[in-house]
Amino acid sequence: MAAVLPVGSDxxxxxxxxxxxxxxxxxxxxxxxxxxxxxxxxxxxxIMSDSSIVDDAEAMAPVMPVQGARALRSLTRKGEGSIRxxxxxxxxxxxxxxxxxxxxxxxxxxxxxAAYDCPGAVPMDSFVSDxxxxxxxxxxxxxxxxxxxGEVKPSCTSCVEFSMTDADxxxxxxxxxxxxxxxxxxxxxxxxILEALELPADRETSIWDEAVRKRREKQVASRDAAxxxxxxxxxxxxxxxxxxxxxISCRNCRxxxxxxxxxxxxxxxxxxxxxxxxxxxxxxxxxGISLPADRMLFHTGRMTxxxxxxxSCGQCSDACPADIPVAQVFSFVADRTQKAFxxxxxxxxxxxxxxxxxxxxxxxxxxxxxxxxxxxGHAHE
Amino acid sequence: MNSIVMKxxxxxxxxxxxxxxxxxxxxxxxxxxxxVPETGSCDLGLITDPSGMVEAEPFLPVMTAxxxxxxxxxxxxxxxxxxxxxxCELRGFxxxxxxxxxxxxxxxxxxxxxxxxxxxxxxxxGDLEKLVPRYIxxxxxxxxxxxxxxTCKACxxxxxxNADISVSVTEHGSLMHLHSDRAEEYTxxxxxxxxxxxxxxxxxxxxxxxxxxxxxxxxxxLEKSSGLDGLVDLFGKCVGCHGCSxxxxxxxxxxxxxxxxxxxxxxxxxxxxxxxxxxxxxxxDTILFQLGRLTHMSFSCVGxxxxxxxxxxxxxxxxxxxxxGERTAGLFDYVPGRDSEEPIPVMVFKxxxxxxxx
Amino acid sequence: MISDKHDDFTPRITSFLCKWCSYTGADLAGTNRLQYxxxxxxxxxxxSSRVDPVFLIKAFLSGSDGVLMGxxxxxxxxxxxxxxxxxxxxxxxxEIFDSLGLESDRLKLSWISASEGPKFAxxxxxxxxxxxxxxxxxxxxxxxx
Numbered sequence: 055m056a057a058v059l060p061v062g063s064d065x066x067x068x069x070x071x072x073x074x075x076x077x078x079x080x081x082x083x084x085x086x087x088x089x090x091x092x093x094x095x096x097x098x099x100x101i102m103s104d105s106s107i108v109d110d111a112e113a114m115a116p117v118m119p120v121q122g123a124r125a126l127r128s129l130t131r132k133g134e135g136s137i138r139x140x141x142x143x144x145x146x147x148x149x150x151x152x153x154x155x156x157x158x159x160x161x162x163x164x165x166x167x168a169a170y171d172c173p174g175a176v177p178m179d180s181f182v183s184d185x186x187x188x189x190x191x192x193x194x195x196x197x198x199x200x201x202x203x204g205e206v207k208p209s210c211t212s213c214v215e216f217s218m219t220d221a222d223x224x225x226x227x228x229x230x231x232x233x234x235x236x237x238x239x240x241x242x243x244x245x246x247i248l249e250a251l252e253l254p255a256d257r258e259t260s261i262w263d264e265a266v267r268k269r270r271e272k273q274v275a276s277r278d279a280a281x282x283x284x285x286x287x288x289x290x291x292x293x294x295x296x297x298x299x300x301x302i303s304c305r306n307c308r309x310x311x312x313x314x315x316x317x318x319x320x321x322x323x324x325x326x327x328x329x330x331x332x333x334x335x336x337x338x339x340x341x342g343i344s345l346p347a348d349r350m351l352f353h354t355g356r357m358t359x360x361x362x363x364x365x366s367c368g369q370c371s372d373a374c375p376a377d378i379p380v381a382q383v384f385s386f387v388a389d390r391t392q393k394a395f396x397x398x399x400x401x402x403x404x405x406x407x408x409x410x411x412x413x414x415x416x417x418x419x420x421x422x423x424x425x426x427x428x429x430x431g432h433a434h435e
Numbered sequence: 436m437n438s439i440v441m442k443x444x445x446x447x448x449x450x451x452x453x454x455x456x457x458x459x460x461x462x463x464x465x466x467x468x469x470x471v472p473e474t475g476s477c478d479l480g481l482i483t484d485p486s487g488m489v490e491a492e493p494f495l496p497v498m499t500a501x502x503x504x505x506x507x508x509x510x511x512x513x514x515x516x517x518x519x520x521x522x523c524e525l526r527g528f529x530x531x532x533x534x535x536x537x538x539x540x541x542x543x544x545x546x547x548x549x550x551x552x553x554x555x556x557x558x559x560x561g562d563l564e565k566l567v568p569r570y571i572x573x574x575x576x577x578x579x580x581x582x583x584x585x586t587c588k589a590c591x592x593x594x595x596x597n598a599d600i601s602v603s604v605t606e607h608g609s610l611m612h613l614h615s616d617r618a619e620e621y622t623x624x625x626x627x628x629x630x631x632x633x634x635x636x637x638x639x640x641x642x643x644x645x646x647x648x649x650x651x652x653x654x655x656x657l658e659k660s661s662g663l664d665g666l667v668d669l670f671g672k673c674v675g676c677h678g679c680s681x682x683x684x685x686x687x688x689x690x691x692x693x694x695x696x697x698x699x700x701x702x703x704x705x706x707x708x709x710x711x712x713x714x715x716x717x718x719x720d721t722i723l724f725q726l727g728r729l730t731h732m733s734f735s736c737v738g739x740x741x742x743x744x745x746x747x748x749x750x751x752x753x754x755x756x757x758x759x760g761e762r763t764a765g766l767f768d769y770v771p772g773r774d775s776e777e778p779i780p781v782m783v784f785k786x787x788x789x790x791x792x793x
Numbered sequence: 794m795i796s797d798k799h800d801d802f803t804p805r806i807t808s809f810l811c812k813w814c815s816y817t818g819a820d821l822a823g824t825n826r827l828q829y830x831x832x833x834x835x836x837x838x839x840x841s842s843r844v845d846p847v848f849l850i851k852a853f854l855s856g857s858d859g860v861l862m863g864x865x866x867x868x869x870x871x872x873x874x875x876x877x878x879x880x881x882x883x884x885x886x887x888e889i890f891d892s893l894g895l896e897s898d899r900l901k902l903s904w905i906s907a908s909e910g911p912k913f914a915x916x917x918x919x920x921x922x923x924x925x926x927x928x929x930x931x932x933x934x935x936x937x938x
Contacts, residue, residue: 084709089936091671091672092664092667092668092671092937093667093668093671095672098671098716098721099717100714100715100716100936101705101709101714103709103710103713103714104712104713104714106713107714107936119672119748120675124718125718126717128699128719129705129717131699132701132702133701133702135705135706136702136706137702137705178747179748179749182672182748182749183749299471299474300476300559302499302500302555304678304682304745305678306676306681306745309675309677309678309681310674310676317690317694317695317696318689318694322690324689330510330511333481333509334463334464334481334509334512334514337464337482337483338463338464341483341486341487342481342483342484342487343480343481344478344480344481345466345479345481345500345502345506346479346500346504346505372747373674373676375559375678375745376555376559377556377560658894661893661894662893662894662895662896663895663935665893666893666895667935667937692847708855711856711933712934712935712936713936716936716938723851723854723938726850727846727847727850730846730847730882730886730889731847734885755893759888759889759892762888762889762891763889766885766888767881780881780885781878781882781885784874784877784878784881786868786877788880789880789881792880792884793880793903793904
């Protein structure tokens with residue numbers, strides 16, 4: 055059941071008014087939402103306590119320049135304060151925030167996480183080069199019109215978690231023809247907001263449910279196709295080498311990733327630094343090496359460090375100056391590592407992080423998998 | 436100056452020299468750009484086997500990483516290395532040596548009068564095949580090829596400043612100039628006619644003319660964004676990925692201050708900021724980072740352009756840093772990378788200077 | 794972005810003062826009951842060279858109307874050469890501000906010794922007056938900084 059927010063002419067505008075109202079009525083102390091930068095070609099996260107500033111902000115931005123969970127991390131990393139903040143973000147941002155809270159990097163006690171039905175995002179580079187086309191495109195995406203898949207962020211075209219995440223409050227608008235938004239409480243915190251606004255959650259959601267279900271079906275199919283393609287591309291060492299051939303080791307993927315919260319990445323630390331002499335020795339062994347070295351170690355290492363929490367937001371691909379499909383590869387791997395523990399990153403269901411917990415009897419097949427493998431061959435599935 | 440006449444094109448000649456240095460055991464390894472013929476993908480190779488030299492493209496107009504940065508720790512291995520560096524890479528390396536991040540002791544540096552490099556996006560999109568032949572043609576005539584990095588178009592430091600060997604390519608042919616005893620010693624026995632010659636000054640002058648004009652234009656376009664509003668215009672869309680500092684040959688800190696705990700804030704900070712302004716950007720300090728980095732390294736900026744290339748939101752970082760860097764270095768008549776003996780301005784001082792500042 | 798130019802506002806001048814000279818000079822001004830404005834917000838540092846220019850930029854971007862850096866006179870540094878380094882860094886910072894068209898007059902470096910209580914009061918008064926004329930720092934209101 056949900057409460058109803060009438061829309062009028064403009065979906066985003068209606069959500070803005072809602073956020074303004076909860077600020078004016080002191081239901082929250084601040085709101086975190088995107089605002090277009092003065093140069094007009096991007097958006098920034100702005101936390102605002104002054105309700106008049108909400109007018110200049112945009113509830114749903116066409117792009118995701120900074121993963122929202124990173125913004126929340128910067129706000130609460132040093133601990134919870136007394137101000138109550140409502141953050142309106144894309145579902146993948148909320149999911150990343152939930153993962154970060156499990157990792158102790160976001161404190162959610164005084165946060166109200168709000169999400170909306172996400173139609174996907176416009177890739178950063180195309181938006182920066184032509185903001186007005188990007189905004190048109192996003193308007194079409196919001197209205198549910200068909201847009202060519204190549205124009206949308208690749209991760210978004212295969213996203214199956216575009217709605218109904220474990221947010222405290224969810225703005226559902228798919229299938230409602232742009233005339234109203236459903237306010238779906240996902241937690242007591244979300245319920246409190248609706249109560250404070252005296253909005254009864256008494257609306258049936260079946261039309262919206264059906265629209266979400268249909269969209270998910272389509273998205274699942276496109277995700278499966280993407281996984282299949284990626285799986286083919288990265289098969290074996292040579293496959294990985296090909297996909298990452300243009301990597302220049304700038305580590306933008308790591309920096310843009312909401313989950314990679316380490317201040318000093320292991321792969322940039324003294325520990326990971328190879329002694330120059332042994333580096334030369336390995337060059338001699340191979341006849342030559344590529345510099346900067348250890349690219350494969352970095353990418354596969356990062357997979358072991360964060361793929362269990364990967365929310366497939368696609369920020370890594372967006373930030374890659376070499377156009378490597380980092381996100382597709384990481385999503386593909388994450389799907390498998392998370393399935394191994396029946397874990398789904400971003401769910402607030404009390405499941406502990408797989409790498410922070412264990413069961414005494416589990417993964418019984420793992421030894422056999424190794425010992426049965428033939429030398430140089432593949433392990434059994 | 437003692438010079439070697441190159442019969443073939445410069446790339447082939449240097450490839451042969453590098454192979455000669457390896458096979459005669461004068462060096463243990465060679466650092467050069469390479470290109471995989473089948474895929475066209477480029478990287479910096481540290482090559483030890485002379486047969487690996489077939490993939491070497493020493494003068495490929497591409498910079499996947501500033502080689503000065505890549506060479507940094509390798510140069511301290513004690514092994515002898517010959518490195519082909521673009522002038523700005525050599526300058527970047529020189530700045531690193533001043534910061535004890537590299538050593539010239541066992542290094543033979545080879546550089547060339549540089550026509551500039553193409554932005555990474557052009558390399559990735561596979562345009563190189565078309566671009567390179569035109570590039571070679573144009574640069575041989577001292578003309579500016581189209582589509583180069585902005586800071587390359589505007590680079591006036593295209594003549595190597597302190598290389599052991601420098602290569603100049605003019606319409607009259609290619610020459611290898613030997614600038615140091617080490618160069619003489621390493622090239623001993625390498626085939627090729629020795630003549631007394633310098634790089635063609637009129638060629639350099641013609642290049643300089645177009646570079647200076649481009650620099651004027653670049654700086655002028657940046658002047659449009661001035662003042663606080665201009666600052667927000669320039670850096671407002673920065674996503675704080677710090678990619679610019681990671682690929683910077685000067686930014687050598689393993690743990691950048693701006694990523695340290697010094698820039699984490701507790702709740703009272705956010706509360707006070709909200710009370711004062713009504714709104715605050717998150718994560719905070721995105722613009723502080725840019726200004727702060729300018730104070731930390733701009734006087735050593737060699738204008739290589741890596742920062743702009745990796746910026747996910749196309750901020751003209753390199754142009755801004757080059758423009759401001761020329762002014763901060765200019766305060767001390769400092770030219771980054773000119774001479775490894777020249778101290779970094781912030782490490783030294785004169786008792787009598789800057790009288791009007793305090 | 795709002796630029797308020799009032800003559801009647803009390804500027805906020807974040808002041809980094811070295812323990813050995815400028816801060817002691819400020820103390821002396823106080824004990825001598827010399828008048829200096831409340832606009833000066835002192836932060837004691839062990840040496841002016843301890844101050845990374847980034848601190849000054851942070852103060853500037855956070856809305857300080859002026860940023861004052863006080864150190865020992867050249868040659869008098871308690872640690873012998875700290876203030877010479879400060880002088881270079883400060884020159885670099887000013888140059889960066891000028892190159893970007895930012896108001897570099899909102900940054901000031903002043904040498905004030907431990908015995909110069911009157912100079913501290915004078916510098917504080919004059920600088921406050923100068924900043925008052927410049928108006929509030931527009932960074933106070935910009936949400937994108």
